[in-house]
Amino acid sequence: EAGVAQSPRYKIIEKRQSVAFWCNPISGHATLYWYQQILGQGPKLLIQFQNNGVVDDSQLPKDRFSAERLKGVDSTLKIQPAKLEDSAVYLCASSLVLRLAGGYNEQFFGPGTRLTVL
């Protein structure tokens, strides 16, 4: 079974530039997550999709970050304009259909995109 794919693996940009990350989840996984992992910290959820609908984007800085999952499969995360503090690894994860009650479906993580903002 193929895992979660992300591209690019590395990106270096200057502040105020724009950048986009792409994620392809595991086939059949309805739920997709984007996390931001700053060096020395644990991952922080930015946005969570169930199919093509947003379940939770409470920690997404909406003035500069946006994400979409138009066909309920692939997803893109965009930063425009980037700030120095956006330097981090951006992780994509997917799981089977979101279960809130009665159990939990494991999240599978991609390798991440390391963003450096100069």
Add this chain to the structure above:
Amino acid sequence: AQSVAQPEDQVNVAEGNPLTVKCTYSVSGNPYLFWYVQYPNRGLQFLLKYITGDNLVKGSYGFEAEFNKSQTSFHLKKPSALVSDSALYFCAVRPLYSGAGSYQLTFGKGTKLSVIP
């Protein structure tokens, strides 16, 4: 709001010795608890989870974790450490569903485990 504390930035242990990586949590109600491992330049890999039932949970690669409700802890353990266990370990918590809220996973800041040959 839920939170996770991993009090040790780094744990060093000799190969063959038992290892413990500590985690304490704060959450409203009963928790779902998780351990993930991260190897360099790779994504997080699921190790084990506690939802309900036996307080001692067994996971991948010989790891286990003990849920202690009174101490709000979920320490990761392994009886005999391997050099290949050297990695970054993350504890995470999510509250049980009660009809409202986001129910996102909250991660600790991670503990770097170094197993010395």
